[in-house]
Amino acid sequence: RTNLPEFSLQEVSRHKTKADRIWITYKSGVYDITEFVESHPGGSSKILLAAGGAVEPFWAMYAVHKDNPEVFELLEPLRIGNISRKDLIEMQRTKKSDPNDPFASEPGRHPALAPSSSKPFNAEPPAELLVDNYITPNELFFVRNHLPVPQVDMKNYVLTVGGEGLKKHSFTLDELKEKFKHRKMVATIQCAGNRRSNMMEVKKIKGLSWGIAAISNAEWTGVFLSDILAHLGLADPEKRGELKHVQFEGLDLDPEKAPYGGSIPIEKALDPSGDVLLAWDMNGEPLSRDHGFPLRVIAPGIIGARQVKWLSKVWVSPDESPSHWQQNDYKGFAPQVDWDTVDFKKSPAIQEYPVQSAICEPKDGAVWDNEEEVTVRGYAYSGGGREIIRVDVSADGGKTWHPTELVAKPNQGYNRTWAWTLWEADVPLPKDSKGKEVELCAKAVDSAYNTQPESFKPYWNLRGVVANAWHRVHIKVED
Ligand code: HEM
Ligand code: MTE
Ligand code: MO
Structure with a gap:
């Protein structure tokens, strides 16, 4: 040719x-x-x-x-x-790289990941691809990076583990794999900024305008953090004393050479039902560079921000992580708090998520060619291991509700449900919808009977976090 x-x-x-x-x-x-x-x-x-x-x-x-x-x-x-x-x-040629650009050695990415920022790289998959797979394919898993992706040389890689008053250990990846029992677990990661764009419809917010797909689900393989902490002698509650938090550090550095970091409460880390993993493998493959190669934290039921990638250090401390992302970001505030009055010390760092759901199909603005009913599909997820017990959808802006079928859900047990639920329903359209716009809404209920708020207005916050009001999608029924 x-x-x-x-x-x-x-x-x-x-x-x-x-x-x-x-x-x-x-x-x-x-x-x-x-x-x-x-x-x-x-x-x-x-x-x-x-x-x-x-x-x-x-x-x-x-x-x-x-x-x-x-x-x-x-x-x-x-x-x-x-x-x-x-x-x-x-x-054919590898991309030319500028030695002065800290982002010069970023990995390749799937073209379906629509970046909301490219340096650092932040992107979500198309929502309709997201709900096609219970386990998100690795190359479609949303990516949330605050800094350039570090290049890790395995010849020098060690994980340092220790804490205040504790003996320090370092493990190569092979040593971790040899010393501790391997565990597999399916868990969803959701960024606390997921659906920020929906919250922004109420009032502007500084921050990436995430759609509904800053969430993905994978099977992780690694070792329990609780097994490693037991190795440090922390299984004995007497020895814990004032130690209250487990801090994590990544190998990605900010311009002042401070690493990305986060922490979780020690109770979560030590709880054998807390299921916190240090994982090297995602859906049967070594972690990709974007998702934290060679090792990351999977703290299931907790916001993405604490699930530190490119993990270099685990440190048990009386204090939370001193990092910017623990102290001055990923916190919620009342709607009247603005950037002039905000005091980040006044709010606790977010750990568990509230209950969430979103409609992935049809998409906002879609034209629907059946006047009788509409097929609606989406995901639902809750933090803290709480199971999704029900998802309701409405085709009249929330006046009447219809049940959905939970078509794919985990069976992980009481307060250990770490993976999302996918749902689907054929919802009857209101009479005389032909040629008109219809508002679809979805809301989920979790095993603590928490449900999603009707609107964002009463809890809008300046960081645009934990945006979980009813998800609303407008479609047009074809004439
Ligand atoms: C199915 C052709 C692009 C997604 C099919 C089938 C054909 C086809 C012949 C039926 C296969 C079978 O049942 O044996 C093409 C051609 C393309 C194209 C010529 C050229 C551009 C794409 C793209 C996507 C896609 C870009 C996705 C992003 C699908 C899906 C199915 C399908 C989801 C149905 C799979 C199933 O039923 O299990 N395509 N395709 N296709 N294609 Fe494509
Ligand atoms: N870990 C490091 N080291 N650096 C980061 O920027 N981002 C966090 C977390 N872990 C981040 C990190 C945030 S905010 C989220 S939501 C998740 O990683 C996203 O994980 P993913 O990119 O694998 O989807
Ligand atoms: Mo995040």
Whole structure:
């Protein structure tokens, strides 16, 4: 196919909509799939995620395409050209890096992760891909980095463990793996800033405008922090004395060379039912660089901020972590507190989450082509190990509610439910919805019978954290 025209990747990226024509690349070919989108067997919305770029990363997630002759028979006639030689050479070469840029050695990322900031990298997957998988594929797991991703040389890597008045130990990763029993656990991580964009609709907030997908679920392998603390002699309550917190430090450094850090209460760390892990493996693969290679904390039921990645130090102390993110961020305040009056010492650091749920499909602004009922899908999750016992949805802005089916949920036991629940429902639409806008709402109930507040207004906070009011999505029912 050398007689076809060449296109730069930049040119390809301008073709993302029907109006501009929808182009994708596969290997060195450029394809115009505009007419194919509607007849795609996997639906017309998912295929558009690849619009303007390469399909390979998406096909890696949907293996039906791999070596499938039907796929290539459909694709090849749509070929309109080739990627320009210049871009092909550039693709082969590793990215040029600026030695002065602290972000010069960031890892590659899946194109479906929509960054809300790229330096540091923060991104969430498309919500409709999120609920397609009970276990989030590693490359789609949301990423929340406050600093550049550190480059860890395993020749020098050790984890230091100790505390005030305790003997100090250091372990290589292999030593940790040899000394302590391996544990596997499915746990959801949610950033305390998840759904901040929904809270922002009430009043502006400084901070990344997270949508509904700063949350993901994975199976983690590692060792119990409680086993390591027992090794330090802390299993004996007499020895704990004034020690109240377990602090964690990462290898990522801020411009003043202070590491990222966080801490959890010692009760959580020592509780054998607390299930706090130091994990090296995510869904059967070593942690990727973005998710904390080679070792991270999994403190299930607690906000993401305490689940320190690139873990270098575990320190037991009378005090909480001195880090900025423990002391002066990830705290909630009353709505009247603003940046002039805020005193971060006046609020405790957030640990457990409240109950949360969100509608992942349909998306806000979607046009729905059935006037009888709407299929709604989403996730629900609560902190502190509390199980999701019910999710209700409404198709009339919350006047009437319908039950949902909890289609995928964990079976982890009383106050040890660390993984999310996925739910689904066919909800009848109000009479005469044709051509009108409908407001869908969802709210979950956890095993302590906590439920989500109706609106953000009474608890809006200047950091935009723990945003868990009913999730509302507006769709238009087709005429
Ligand atoms: C299914 C073609 C892009 C997601 C299929 C099937 C074909 C196909 C032939 C049916 C396979 C079978 O059942 O044997 C193509 C072509 C593409 C493309 C020619 C060129 C651009 C994409 C992209 C995505 C995607 C970018 C996702 C982001 C899916 C899904 C299914 C599917 C979810 C259904 C899988 C299932 O039923 O288990 N596609 N596809 N496709 N495709 Fe694609
Ligand atoms: N650990 C380190 N060392 N540095 C960080 O910036 N971010 C935290 C936490 N651990 C962070 C960290 C925050 S705020 C969240 S929400 C989670 O990691 C996100 O985990 P993920 O990127 O694996 O999804
Ligand atoms: Mo976070």
